[in-house]
Amino acid sequence: MSVTSHPSASARVALVEPRTATGIAGDLLEQIHGTFGATPNMFRAVANSPAALASMWSAFGALGGGTLGHKLGEQIAVAIADRNACEYCLAAHTALGRKAGASSAEMSAAQAGRSDDPKTAAALGFAVAVVEHRAQVRDADVEALRAAGFDDGQVVEILAHVALNLFTNYVNVALQVPVDFPAVKLGAK
Structure with a gap:
């Protein structure tokens, strides 16, 4: 090759x-x-x-092609990108989230790990907890997803989104990949 x-x-x-x-x-x-x-x-x-x-x-x-939908996948991505200070993924997934039907306000809230929609808020809260606690989540964290309407397959799918976004965040941050999407400001830490 x-x-x-x-x-x-x-x-x-x-x-x-x-x-x-x-x-x-x-x-x-x-x-x-x-x-x-x-x-x-x-x-x-x-x-x-x-x-x-x-x-x-x-x-x-x-x-x-999963069951979570593009919009929620992009919301999870921006929440994780912000936690990992990945400007590249934050910019890319904000643009992709808007393309998937999320409003600017929804993407900004997701970046902070929040949503007015209870189901989305549960998914974002879980994804952020996984990242911030290096997957050392509690039974209550998983139960909150179930209470919001996620089944076991979707719980695993959320984890797959987290893992993929960690991979992309680490690539872009460690390798200083130049951002080629409209810039989005990282949240205040």
Whole structure:
């Protein structure tokens, strides 16, 4: 497999050039471009490892077909991005959340881990607890999800969203991937 990449002025790894990437990375970057109409820098950074790119892209696809819906998935993503100070994911998922039908106010509230909708609030509260307590949650945290109407499959799906977003947050923060979505200010800590 051959991948052509160019170092970025601020990224800690090269951002793979989609038009010259071949093999698995080239095929996946083509799919990603088809989905977004562009190739976001995060995927270009991850394309340095075709295995990592395949893992990330397949996780996005699988969770996109899950039962939680795109809007809630994006709300979970911004809550986690804010906790991890990931400007890239906060910007990307705020834009994707708006595209999924969330209002600016809903996305701002989600960034803070809140929602006026009790079911959404339960999911965000659980996701934030998982991140802040490194998955050391209580029985009551899981029971709160059930009381809000989530079944066991959806509890697991929320955890899968958390895990995927931790992966993307860590990639973007550790590798200083340049943000290529409209910037969103991190919440006050």
